[in-house]
Amino acid sequence: MTVGTQKSPAVLIDQVSKWYGQVIGINDVSLAIDGGVTGILGPNGAGKSTLFKLLMGRLKPNQGSVRLFGADPWSDTTPYRRVGYVSESERLYDWMTGLDFVTTLARLHGMTREEATERSAHVLDFVGLADVMHKELGKYSKGMRQRVKIAHALVHDPDLIILDEPLHGCDPIARTSVMSVIRELGNQGKTVLVSSHILEEIERITEQIVILHNGRLLAIGNLHAIRDLLDKHPHRILIRCEDPRSLAALFIREDPVYGVRFPSEGELEIQTNNLSAAHSLLPSVVVESGQAISTIENPDDNLESLLGYLIGGAQ
Amino acid sequence: MDRKGLDLADTVWTKLDRKAGAIVELTVRQLRHRASTWVVLGVGAMLMVLLLAFYIDAVRDGFEPIDNDGDSVDEDSDGYPLGQEMKYGTSDFDSTDYPGSSEYVSESSIGWNDGLRTFYGNKTWSGQALFDPVWVDSGYEDDDPWSNIVDWDSTEDCPPGQIYDDWHPIYGTACHFEDDLHYVYGEWRGEGTVYVPEGNFLQWGYYTEPFEVAPDPPEKYIDEDDIDCFDSSGNRVVCPAGDRLSGSHGYDDDGDCLRVGWVEGRDGDWFLEWDANIEDNFDDDRNNNGIRCDVLWEVDADGNEVRRITADSYVDEDPDDEAYVGELGHRTFIIGVGKMAFVILLGLFIPLFLALGLVRDETESGTLHFLLSKPIHRGEFILYRLMGYMVVSGSYVLALSLVMGVVTAALGPGDQIFRLSDLPVWLGIGLATTFVLAAYGALFNTMGLISPKYGVYVCIVFGVWEFMMGTFSIINPNWDISSISITHWALQMIDAIVLLAWPDTLQWAEIGAAYGIETGLSFFWHPPVHTLGTQSAAVALLVSVVTLLSVTVVMMVIGQSVFSRREIM
Numbered sequence: 040m041t042v043g044t045q046k047s048p049a050v051l052i053d054q055v056s057k058w059y060g061q062v063i064g065i066n067d068v069s070l071a072i073d074g075g076v077t078g079i080l081g082p083n084g085a086g087k088s089t090l091f092k093l094l095m096g097r098l099k100p101n102q103g104s105v106r107l108f109g110a111d112p113w114s115d116t117t118p119y120r121r122v123g124y125v126s127e128s129e130r131l132y133d134w135m136t137g138l139d140f141v142t143t144l145a146r147l148h149g150m151t152r153e154e155a156t157e158r159s160a161h162v163l164d165f166v167g168l169a170d171v172m173h174k175e176l177g178k179y180s181k182g183m184r185q186r187v188k189i190a191h192a193l194v195h196d197p198d199l200i201i202l203d204e205p206l207h208g209c210d211p212i213a214r215t216s217v218m219s220v221i222r223e224l225g226n227q228g229k230t231v232l233v234s235s236h237i238l239e240e241i242e243r244i245t246e247q248i249v250i251l252h253n254g255r256l257l258a259i260g261n262l263h264a265i266r267d268l269l270d271k272h273p274h275r276i277l278i279r280c281e282d283p284r285s286l287a288a289l290f291i292r293e294d295p296v297y298g299v300r301f302p303s304e305g306e307l308e309i310q311t312n313n314l315s316a317a318h319s320l321l322p323s324v325v326v327e328s329g330q331a332i333s334t335i336e337n338p339d340d341n342l343e344s345l346l347g348y349l350i351g352g353a354q
Numbered sequence: 355m356d357r358k359g360l361d362l363a364d365t366v367w368t369k370l371d372r373k374a375g376a377i378v379e380l381t382v383r384q385l386r387h388r389a390s391t392w393v394v395l396g397v398g399a400m401l402m403v404l405l406l407a408f409y410i411d412a413v414r415d416g417f418e419p420i421d422n423d424g425d426s427v428d429e430d431s432d433g434y435p436l437g438q439e440m441k442y443g444t445s446d447f448d449s450t451d452y453p454g455s456s457e458y459v460s461e462s463s464i465g466w467n468d469g470l471r472t473f474y475g476n477k478t479w480s481g482q483a484l485f486d487p488v489w490v491d492s493g494y495e496d497d498d499p500w501s502n503i504v505d506w507d508s509t510e511d512c513p514p515g516q517i518y519d520d521w522h523p524i525y526g527t528a529c530h531f532e533d534d535l536h537y538v539y540g541e542w543r544g545e546g547t548v549y550v551p552e553g554n555f556l557q558w559g560y561y562t563e564p565f566e567v568a569p570d571p572p573e574k575y576i577d578e579d580d581i582d583c584f585d586s587s588g589n590r591v592v593c594p595a596g597d598r599l600s601g602s603h604g605y606d607d608d609g610d611c612l613r614v615g616w617v618e619g620r621d622g623d624w625f626l627e628w629d630a631n632i633e634d635n636f637d638d639d640r641n642n643n644g645i646r647c648d649v650l651w652e653v654d655a656d657g658n659e660v661r662r663i664t665a666d667s668y669v670d671e672d673p674d675d676e677a678y679v680g681e682l683g684h685r686t687f688i689i690g691v692g693k694m695a696f697v698i699l700l701g702l703f704i705p706l707f708l709a710l711g712l713v714r715d716e717t718e719s720g721t722l723h724f725l726l727s728k729p730i731h732r733g734e735f736i737l738y739r740l741m742g743y744m745v746v747s748g749s750y751v752l753a754l755s756l757v758m759g760v761v762t763a764a765l766g767p768g769d770q771i772f773r774l775s776d777l778p779v780w781l782g783i784g785l786a787t788t789f790v791l792a793a794y795g796a797l798f799n800t801m802g803l804i805s806p807k808y809g810v811y812v813c814i815v816f817g818v819w820e821f822m823m824g825t826f827s828i829i830n831p832n833w834d835i836s837s838i839s840i841t842h843w844a845l846q847m848i849d850a851i852v853l854l855a856w857p858d859t860l861q862w863a864e865i866g867a868a869y870g871i872e873t874g875l876s877f878f879w880h881p882p883v884h885t886l887g888t889q890s891a892a893v894a895l896l897v898s899v900v901t902l903l904s905v906t907v908v909m910m911v912i913g914q915s916v917f918s919r920r921e922i923m
Contacts, residue, residue, distance in 0.1 A: 096726075
């Protein structure tokens with residue numbers, strides 16, 4: 040078997056199904072990904088981790104075939120030379136230092152201790168852990184732990200990087216630094232798969248997305264194109280202000296707005312079928328009203344409403 | 355192979371090597387960071403320290419010479435030990451009967467139904483009779499109130515009436531019957547005529563002149579009959595060395611079999627007819643080889659191994675304990691500790707705590723994902739994990755056995771300052787335990803993989819089985835069923851290594867059994883069983899090693915195949 044020829048796409052999933060007893064993990068998914076950063080979006084239980092574990096040979100598909108650089112990852116470990124995988128697993132060897140941890144794993148690529156140490160220091164610096172790499176992992180913060188996991192996946196300079204919920208549990212600062220690391224990887228021309236259940240996170244990283252829901256492939260393509268579709272759909276904007284009624288009078292005149300509601304005291308809900316148009320007229324209307332606005336929220340601008348739209352459900 | 359091929363091979367092997375190094379190092383460091391590792395290894399070390407303490411205590415106390423045949427005692431406190439009393443035929447249960455004491459010699463008697471019932475003489479009489487004295491030695495008496503010697507000073511008239519109908523004579527007394535006649539019952543000295551009534555008994559004789567015999571010190575009868583061996587030229591040599599094993603050995607150093615110059619025919623003689631050593635009657639050619647008072651060594655067909663040692667009664671029955679108990683005890687200690695403490699205890703408990711979770715724990719904690727996302731086969735991973743475990747447990751066991759070896763070799767009996775020949779045995783014990791650790795390690799790790807939840811219980815059941823079979827293998831390695839255990843083969847390894855390092859162990863075991871020097875060597879050690887009919891210890895060693903390695907490999911292959919099919923969540 041030839042493995043890892045340049046012709047084979049990094050990830051090739053062909054009509055793959057995986058179920059655990061009665062529970063469906065992945066249902067007839069076909070996917071080919073090569074190059075760029077791809078966000079795998081889906082709520083918890085959508086099959087994101089199952090998909091990654093199939094790719095990493097942890098699980099064996101019940102149907103269909105999984106190819107990683109042209110090889111079957113279940114029976115062949117050779118593609119792992121070109122893959123870095125950040126699992127969702129939270130546990131690390133807490134007694135090891137960050138450098139030790141990454142170095143040990145780097146040596147599993149056949150590097151000498153010196154090579155491994157050098158490479159590890161380099162990737163730890165890349166993920167921004169240079170100053171803490173001699174500290175024990177047990178003393179790392181959540182964000183540091185995520186980044187050390189990313190570092191181990193990058194240590195052998197892989198062509199494909201798979202990150203399972205890398206932003207999960209990160210504080211905003213850690214989140215930003217992890218995101219910039221992922222974007223940087225994309226800029227370096229690597230194929231990156233990153234999963235999340237938060238639309239906003241993925242949006243800040245990439246435009247190329249795959250949406251999974253209940254084990255099915257729901258959508259694939261450019262996030263903005265999908266969002267544009269979504270924008271044309273009925274949407275709500277929630278505004279908290281002093282006098283919702285007078286503000287409503289100003290809004291109801293405008294074209295994209297087809298209805299208003301007052302869910303509770305001091306709250307105005309605007310209903311629109313063109314979200315971007317509605318957003319663009321918001322500032323002028325608010326200025327005209329002369330009111331003090333405390334918050335503006337888009338309760339429908341999340342994964343659930345996107346999914347709801349895509350599967351043609353309510354809203 | 356061309357240059358490129360060499361490079362390729364080099365690269366593949368070096369990379370394997372580096373991966374192995376990384377996993378082994380990780381495993382060692384992980385084990386080092388676990389409290390249970392330190393507890394198990396610490397308890398093992400403490401057990402060894404305790405055993406060493408017992409050993410050192412035994413050595414420091416020295417080997418008290420043991421009176422193996424029990425002839426240094428002086429039961430009747432007459433100052434003469436049993437061994438000396440036996441020589442003179444006196445009794446050690448009668449303080450008046452001792453070497454040189456005067457002894458009553460019976461000349462004749464009148465029985466209860468003899469025809470002639472009267473006799474005249476100047477004798478020492480004993481029994482019941484009517485006595486018509488010419489002369490009586492009224493000074494012949496002693497102070498003992500229970501004595502049978504007749505007290506003539508307090509003689510009274512006999513009671514009226516018919517003797518035996520109306521009155522009975524009292525033991526140790528005489529009474530005036532009628533005229534000059536006295537009715538006497540007991541022992542007395544005098545001249546006169548005796549009339550012995552029908553149904554009564556009287557004997558007469560004299561006492562020998564007492565003579566002076568200096569009492570021997572009891573020490574003389576301890577270790578007084580050492581084991582004697584002879585080489586082909588008939589020279590006495592230290593047992594069991596010597597070029598001649600078979601045939602007649604042994605020499606009755608203390609003469610209690612040969613009985614040269616012994617005083618025969620005295621009361622204590624009955625004691626000699628009982629050979630306390632073998633709880634049977636005295637027989638100065640018990641081994642039926644036609645030679646009085648020797649020891650017969652029978653060897654097997656190839657003439658190398660002593661199969662049986664049979665001694666005639668009281669020959670070589672009180673050997674020099676310092677030499678024999680010391681050596682036998684030393685070997686028993688090493689073999690016993692090697693089998694019980696090392697193979698059975700350490701061999702079972704270390705893998706139970708260290709190997710069971712080698713792969714299972716990684717799966718459960720999720721850290722396995724990091725390791726398996728690297729280009730490493732799962733089977734390879736198991737192998738390297740076990741190697742890491744072996745680095746910890748194997749080096750621990752080998753170091754422990756080396757320490758035990760150095761201490762016991764320095765303190766052990768014998769003329770040499772350091773018993774160098776002990777070290778191969780200890781090394782063998784360490785190696786046998788290492789093989790056991792590998793086999794159990796692979797087995798327990800596989801059990802942990804097959805059933806992460808219940809594997810530990812399966813392992814405990816295995817452990818109980820192994821413990822039982824190990825015990826059976828120690829008692830009787832020939833029992834076939836015990837060979838269905840890992841322990842059995844490790845114990846066989848030790849048996850074989852012992853025979854290779856100390857080729858005379860079989861003779862020692864036989865000597866121990868034959869001369870009643872029971873230190874337990876013949877309990878803890880048997881010649882190796884699985885020699886494929888060659889009787890060769892080297893073959894037995896090879897067979898055992900191959901078996902243990904096969905078990906390890908088979909267990910690893912099973913574990914590898916289970917693990918490769920396992921989906922990891």
